[in-house]
Amino acid sequence: MFDDRSPIYQQIADKIKDDVLRGVLSPDDQVMSTNQYAAYYRINPATAAKGFQRLMEEGVLYKKRGIGMFVAPDAPERLRTERRERFFADVVDPMIADAQAVGVPLADIVRHIEKGGSR
Amino acid sequence: MSLGVEVADLSVRYGDVTALDGLSFTLAPGKIYGLLGRNGSGKSTLLSVLAAFRRPAAGRVLVDGQDPFENPSVMSRICLIREGGDLYSSARVRDVVGFAACVREGFDKAYADRLLDVFQIPRRRRVQALSRGQRSALGSVLGLASRAPLTILDEAYLGMDAPSRYTFYDALLEDYAEHPRTIILSTHLIEEVARLLEEVVIIDRGRLVLAGDTEDVRARGVTVTGRAAEVDAFTAGLTVLNSQTLGATKSATVFGPLDDERRDRARTYELDLGPVALQDLFVHLTRESVR
Amino acid sequence: MSPILRSMWHNYRYTFLIYWIIMGLFIVAAQIMVSNTTDQDAVYAGLTNFAPPKYFLSVMGVLFVIVNLPVYVAHGVSRRRYMTGTAVFAALIGATYALISMIAITVNLGFAGRLDGALISRVGFAHLLTDYAYMGAGWLIGVTYYRYGPWYATFLLPFTTSPAWLTDGVFNSLWTTSPFTVQNLALRLPYALAVLAALACIAGAVAAGYALARTVPLKPRRA
Numbered sequence: 001m002f003d004d005r006s007p008i009y010q011q012i013a014d015k016i017k018d019d020v021l022r023g024v025l026s027p028d029d030q031v032m033s034t035n036q037y038a039a040y041y042r043i044n045p046a047t048a049a050k051g052f053q054r055l056m057e058e059g060v061l062y063k064k065r066g067i068g069m070f071v072a073p074d075a076p077e078r079l080r081t082e083r084r085e086r087f088f089a090d091v092v093d094p095m096i097a098d099a100q101a102v103g104v105p106l107a108d109i110v111r112h113i114e115k116g117g118s119r
Numbered sequence: 120m121s122l123g124v125e126v127a128d129l130s131v132r133y134g135d136v137t138a139l140d141g142l143s144f145t146l147a148p149g150k151i152y153g154l155l156g157r158n159g160s161g162k163s164t165l166l167s168v169l170a171a172f173r174r175p176a177a178g179r180v181l182v183d184g185q186d187p188f189e190n191p192s193v194m195s196r197i198c199l200i201r202e203g204g205d206l207y208s209s210a211r212v213r214d215v216v217g218f219a220a221c222v223r224e225g226f227d228k229a230y231a232d233r234l235l236d237v238f239q240i241p242r243r244r245r246v247q248a249l250s251r252g253q254r255s256a257l258g259s260v261l262g263l264a265s266r267a268p269l270t271i272l273d274e275a276y277l278g279m280d281a282p283s284r285y286t287f288y289d290a291l292l293e294d295y296a297e298h299p300r301t302i303i304l305s306t307h308l309i310e311e312v313a314r315l316l317e318e319v320v321i322i323d324r325g326r327l328v329l330a331g332d333t334e335d336v337r338a339r340g341v342t343v344t345g346r347a348a349e350v351d352a353f354t355a356g357l358t359v360l361n362s363q364t365l366g367a368t369k370s371a372t373v374f375g376p377l378d379d380e381r382r383d384r385a386r387t388y389e390l391d392l393g394p395v396a397l398q399d400l401f402v403h404l405t406r407e408s409v410r
Numbered sequence: 411m412s413p414i415l416r417s418m419w420h421n422y423r424y425t426f427l428i429y430w431i432i433m434g435l436f437i438v439a440a441q442i443m444v445s446n447t448t449d450q451d452a453v454y455a456g457l458t459n460f461a462p463p464k465y466f467l468s469v470m471g472v473l474f475v476i477v478n479l480p481v482y483v484a485h486g487v488s489r490r491r492y493m494t495g496t497a498v499f500a501a502l503i504g505a506t507y508a509l510i511s512m513i514a515i516t517v518n519l520g521f522a523g524r525l526d527g528a529l530i531s532r533v534g535f536a537h538l539l540t541d542y543a544y545m546g547a548g549w550l551i552g553v554t555y556y557r558y559g560p561w562y563a564t565f566l567l568p569f570t571t572s573p574a575w576l577t578d579g580v581f582n583s584l585w586t587t588s589p590f591t592v593q594n595l596a597l598r599l600p601y602a603l604a605v606l607a608a609l610a611c612i613a614g615a616v617a618a619g620y621a622l623a624r625t626v627p628l629k630p631r632r633a
Contacts, residue, residue, distance in 0.1 A: 006394070007334045008314060035296035042288050043314040044151055045296060047334070133630075163630060172483065173627030189624065191488040198486060201631045205484030207421070207477070214420075221417045222485045267486070 008043055012051030017060060020075050021083070027073040031061065121148035121301045122196060122269040124169060128178035131164050131325075138164040140325040141178065146303075146318075148268075151295060153316035153333070154305040157405050161325040162305045163201065166273050169303075170199035182269060195224050198267035200258040202274040206246050212257060213242040219261050230294075231264035237286055251278030259287050263294050271303045288315060309398040313337075319397070323405040333397065340395030340403075341377055344370040349388040353381075360403035372403055414487065414495025421478065422470075426503070429466060430510075436462075437514065441521075463507045463537075464544040468574060471548020474500070476556050480628050489624055497616070500545050508538035532601055536581045539608040543577035546615025553622045556629070573615035580604040580611075 019025040034052055038045040052069055055061040060075045072078070099109055124146040131139040139161045146152055156162040167173050168180050171187040171194050179186065187193040206215050212235065220228040235242060238256040240249070249257065255278050262272050276284045292315065295302060306312055319336055321328040329336060340360075343350050347369040350362075354371050362371040372395055377385075385392050395403075474496055482492040512534035519525050550570035554563040563570070580599055599607070 007338065009334065035292075039289065039292050039296065041314075042285075042292065044317045044333075045292070046150065046317045047314070167628065167630070170484075171488075174625065189488050189490060191491050194483075194488050195486045199484065201484070205481050205628070205631075207481060218417055218420070218481075219485060221413050221420070222482065222487060224486075265486075 009047050009050035009054065012037070012041075012043075012048060013054045013058075013060075016051070016055060017079055020060065020071055021079050023076075025071050027071050027075060029071045030067075031069045031071065033068055120268055121299060122183040122193075123148040123301070124269070125181040125184075126165070126169075126178075127181075129165070129168065129175050129180060130177040131161075131168060131173070132176045138325055139168075139175075142322065142325065142327050143178075144320055144327055144330045146301065146320075148301050149299050150317040151291075151302045151304070151315055153309070153312060153319040154303055154322070155307065155309060155319055155401055156305070156322040157307055160323050160405070162322065163273055164325075165322065166199055166271050166303070166305060167201075169269070170194075170197050170271060172199065196267055197269045197271070198223070198262055198265035199271040200262040200273065200275060202255070202258075202277055204246070204254060204258045204261075206257075208247040209245055211243055211245050212240055212249070215246060215257065216242075216261070216264075219265065223265055223267075225266045227264050227266055230266075231260055234260040234263060234290060237290065238283060252280055252283055255279050256283055256287070259290070263290055266294075266298055267300070269301045269303075271305070273305045274307075275304065276306075276308075284311065288312070291315065309401055310396070313397045321401060321404060328404050337395070337397045337400065339375045340372060340397075340400040341375055342370055342372050342393040342395055343385065343390050344368065344393065345388060345390035349390060353385060353388055353390055360400075361406075372399070374400075374404070412495050412498075414482070414492060415499050418478070418496060418499045433462060441518075463511060464540050464574075467504060467507060467541050468544040468548035468551075470503070471500070471545040471550075472552035472555075473548075475549055475552030475623065479556075479623065479626070483628055489626065493620060493623060501542070504541040504545060505538060507541050508534060511537045535605070536608075539605065539612065540574075540577050540581060542612045543573045543608060543615065546612055546619060547571050547574035549619040550615055550622070553619060553626065557622060557626050573611040576611045577608045580607040 016025065016031065025031065031052075032040065034045050034048040037043075037048040037052075041048070052061060056063060056069070059072055059078060061069045062072050063069050095109070096106070099106065126145070127143050129139050129142040130137065142161075142165065154162050154165070164173075168175050169182065169187065171189065174188050181187075182193050182197060185193050187197060207218075210218070216228065216231050216235070220226045220231070235257075238253075238260060240253055240257055240260070244253075246254065246257070255276055259272065259275050262270050262275065276287055279287065288311070291302070304312060304316070313333060316333045318331060319333050320330040321336075343353055345353075346367055347364060350369040350371050354362075354373055358374040360372045360374050362369060364370075375381075377392070382392065478496070479489065479492060483489060512530060515533060516525070516530055519530065547570060550573070551563070551567070554566045554570050557563075558566070581604055
């Protein structure tokens with residue numbers, strides 16, 4: 001379920017973000033409680049709470065006192081913007097570095113993309 | 120409801136063998152702790168002092184701010200389940216549970232009965248006729264159902280098969296969520312439980328190696344991989360727990376934390392920084408050569 | 411009833427039951443045998459001085475430490491609380507055993523046509539104190555073995571058994587004698603003095619037993 005590459009609370013936050021981006025969780029949907037989350041993934045409730053705390057700070061979730069946590073109305077849009085901003089740094093730059101290491105000219109990559117990938 | 124623990128300069132000796140040697144740490148109430156240590160590191164001795172099973176030779180232990188030894192109100196709020204259990208071995212399972220329900224304040228008999236079913240422990244079987252895994256499961260049942268504000272399980276799941284262990288983890292988390300309390304799990308098998316633990320205390324040879332938030336401790340371990348000369352240059356001045364060489368490539372496990380400046384330096388040296396599993400970190404921290 | 415008293419009764423109720431079934435059968439058999447094979451008026455109580463209960467109770471005293479104490483402490487009961495509860499329990503079973511012995515002696519003496527109220531009450535009270543002294547000795551034996559291991563504890567046996575043999579001595583009731591032969595012995599403490607001496611033995615056993623158990627560490631568990 002989780003790996004050791006990053007802290008588990010970070011991975012929990014990322015999972016929920018993915019769910020929001022893919023529409024599994026819609027705006028104003030209630031998310032599982034920290035205890036449910038902890039039980040489901042067999043992790044310490046405090047770790048789950050830390051992940052949720054992070055998402056609240058980032059404005060992805062909001063809390064209704066005594067009821068639970070909900071997906072913020074603008075969360076999908078906010079996450080898409082954030083991912084777009086990181087897209088070049090996270091996806092394109094490493095690809096270019098890889099291409100240069102094995103000697104694929106940039107022009108070939110551009111042509112490949114323009115043809116619509118491998119299809 | 121939950122009890123905090125304070126251990127200060129604690130020493131315990133068995134004859135001329137020193138089991139604990141000036142151990143100090145503090146546990147805040149209400150968390151799940153992991154006490155990690157190799158066999159013979161002093162884990163069980165430490166726990167038996169916490170639970171007032173024995174007195175320290177020097178130093179002190181405070182539970183809820185009081186010395187637990189022969190302190191009836193504190194003792195009744197502590198439950199230590201030791202490997203093998205402190206039970207009448209010729210008694211039947213149902214009598215063992217009945218006994219605990221009679222003697223322990225706050226023991227939840229109905230919950231214990233439910234857990235016996237979940238773990239599939241035969242009620243009419245005598246303790247001595249149970250398998251090792253079943254005995255461990257019975258210990259876990261008694262520990263969880265005690266609802267003790269300080270619940271300590273010493274090597275609770277030894278001999279349990281994988282399904283029973285997962286049953287135990289699920290029961291523990293569920294009951295902890297409903298009845299928050301201080302829980303200490305001692306173990307040398309870390310892989311599976313690491314994620315259940317909010318904080319860890321690692322001891323070795325009766326001394327404290329480190330204590331802290333599980334995630335923080337884990338994050339301090341970093342593997343550095345790259346060309347040997349550059350790895351050596353990078354790791355100079357750091358605590359190197361372990362290193363391996365494969366041809367021109369060297370991989371070193373360092374015990375940080377690494378600050379941003381160092382991480383930048385790793386990038387310029389073209390070194391790969393990788394995570395270390397808590398289990399591996401524990402092995403490196405408590406291995407003979409580091410001692 | 412305190413949880414300790416209740417659980418101790420629960421622990422041992424079948425042990426007591428089995429003991430008294432065996433003893434009952436033994437008493438009846440001995441009585442039949444004696445009345446059929448001899449023409450004496452010797453009765454069972456006369457032959458054995460009703461000693462078996464005290465030996466059984468001394469074993470109980472050992473078990474109270476070696477078997478029960480660690481389990482109670484491991485269940486969050488302080489040693490002191492356990493000992494207080496167990497002292498009451500021991501007092502009750504000692505009294506019960508002494509009472510049963512007294513009834514048996516009364517019946518036996520009745521058969522022999524030797525009913526003597528004063529003798530019966532004196533012997534009964536001596537039994538009570540003897541039972542307590544034996545239990546105290548058992549506790550001391552148990553706690554020294556548990557705490558110091560077999561070597562030291564064996565060397566300590568003359569002391570740890572002393573409440574038992576001293577009490578036997580002052581009542582002149584070692585198993586070779588009996589309430590019937592007591593009158594024939596020249597050397598004999600006045601009864602009141604014997605009771606005082608027995609009480610002192612019991613008090614000593616309780617004090618030493620309490621002190622040794624109050625700080626006893628539970629043994630480490632080895633898998």
